[in-house]
Every structure is written in C-alpha cells, then in structure tokens.
Amino acid sequence: MNFLSSDHTEGWHSPHGRRIRDIVLGMNDGMVTVVSFLGGLTGSAISSRAVLLGGIMTGIAGSMSMFFGGYLAAKSQSDFFQRERDREWREIHDLPQMERNEVMEILERMNFTQDEAKLFTNRITSNPEVWHEFMMKEELGILDSSKGTPFRDGAWLGLSFLLGSIPPVIPYVLENNTGKSFNLSLFISVLSLASLGIFKSRLTREPLYKGAVEMALFGGIAAILGLFTGTILPRIIH
Numbered sequence: 001m002n003f004l005s006s007d008h009t010e011g012w013h014s015p016h017g018r019r020i021r022d023i024v025l026g027m028n029d030g031m032v033t034v035v036s037f038l039g040g041l042t043g044s045a046i047s048s049r050a051v052l053l054g055g056i057m058t059g060i061a062g063s064m065s066m067f068f069g070g071y072l073a074a075k076s077q078s079d080f081f082q083r084e085r086d087r088e089w090r091e092i093h094d095l096p097q098m099e100r101n102e103v104m105e106i107l108e109r110m111n112f113t114q115d116e117a118k119l120f121t122n123r124i125t126s127n128p129e130v131w132h133e134f135m136m137k138e139e140l141g142i143l144d145s146s147k148g149t150p151f152r153d154g155a156w157l158g159l160s161f162l163l164g165s166i167p168p169v170i171p172y173v174l175e176n177n178t179g180k181s182f183n184l185s186l187f188i189s190v191l192s193l194a195s196l197g198i199f200k201s202r203l204t205r206e207p208l209y210k211g212a213v214e215m216a217l218f219g220g221i222a223a224i225l226g227l228f229t230g231t232i233l234p235r236i237i238h
Contacts, residue, residue, distance in 0.1 A: 030059060031196075041178075048176045088136060
C-alpha cells in the first residue's frame with residue numbers, strides 16, 4: 001500500500017483544477033465588477049462614450065489588481081510552505097525520535113494496529129525523503145500540488161478578469177443610448193455568467209442548472225444594485 005501516492009488527489013485541487021478555478025473566479029469577478037460599475041454610470045445620466053471609457057478603465061485596473069493580488073497571495077503561500085518544509089527537515093534531523101512517534105500516532109489514527117504501525121513506521125523512516133513527504137502530507141496537509149507559481153497564478157487571474165470585463169462593454173461600442181446599452185450589457189453578462197456557471201458545474205459535477213442560476217442571479221443582482229446606486233446616490237449628494 002502506498003500512502004504517499006497523489007493519484008487520488010481531487011482534480012479541483014490539482015494544479016490543473018486550480019488553474020480552472022482561477023479562470024472561473026477571474027472571469028466572474030470581471031463581468032460582475034464591470035457590469036455593476038456600468039450600471040452605476042448609466043444611472044448617473046452621463047454620455048455613452050464616458051460610460052464606455054469608464055468600463056474599459058475599470059476592466060484594466062481590475063485586471064492589474066487581480067494580477068498583483070494573485071501574485072502576492074501565491075508568493076505568501078509558497079514562502080509559508082517552504083518554511084514548513086525546512087522546519088520539517090530540521091525536526092527529522094534534530095528530533096528523530098519525536099518525529100517517529102508522530103508517524104506512529106498518525107498511523108494509529110488511521111486504524112492501524114500497533115504492530116502494523118510499528119512496521120510501517122520503520123519502513124517510512126528508513127528513507128528520509130519518504131519520511132519528509134509523509135510528514136508534509138499527513139501531519140501538515142501540504143501536497144506537492146499546493147506549490148504555487150506566483151507570477152503564473154497572478155497572470156491567469158489578471159487575464160481572466162480582463163476577458164470577463166469585455167462582454168459588458170461591447171454594447172456601449174455599438175449603441176449610443178446608455179439605457180439600451182445597459183439593458184443589452186446586462187443581458188449579455190447574465191448569459192455569459194450562466195454559461196460560466198454551467199462550465200463550473202461540469203467541473204465540480206454539480207447539476208448544471210445550479211451553477212448557471214447562482215452565477216447569473218448574483219451577477220444580475222450586482223448589476224441592478226449598481227444601477228440603483230448610480231441613480232439614487234447623485235440625487236442624495238445634490
């Protein structure tokens with residue numbers, strides 16, 4: 001039996017699955033942020049061109065924010081995991097008996113008998129690399145797939161946000177009437193969010209309608225709240 005095999009790692013938590021998760025997150029944030037922002041500007045009765053420019057600037061600024069946020073988050077995670085790896089190596093080297101006892105305790109919690117736990121403990125601790133990997137996974141819950149790639153993670157989030165911000169602004173390129181543009185923008189965004197929700201549901205093996213309804217509903221609510229804010233807030237201020 002191989003306790004260290006990563007074959008059973010959940011696909012959603014694998015590097016490939018994490019990348020898809022970043023894409024879904026970034027595109028969802030891009031669409032919801034921009035369409036709600038456009039709703040606020042549309043309600044404030046400014047020109048269609050000004051709304052379009054504001055939407056484009058919001059998409060670019062948001063994508064940069066997502067890039068740096070994703071980079072810093074992945075960098076912090078990588079630094080933390082590296083410190084934990086180094087600490088575990090030190091403990092194996094400086095406190096081997098304590099670490100062996102911890103291996104025994106972990107195996108006993110897995111319902112191994114004491115004799116079986118002793119046998120596997122001797123096998124595991126006979127190879128420092130295997131020992132270290134076992135402690136990282138079973139004691140700390142850190143898998144090889146947990147390793148971050150800060151620049152790549154940030155780039156995927158930023159690019160996904162930027163792509164998600166495109167559908168809401170398209171109607172403002174084609175139509176000068178801000179009211180009509182927003183209605184079409186909301187329709188396109190909700191449709192895009194529903195499609196993204198279906199894609200997410202296929203990955204997570206949920207009912208397709210669940211992801212579609214959730215993402216479309218929350219995106220629509222955010223857009224309507226943005227429109228409401230853009231209509232009511234200027235009246236309050238003035």
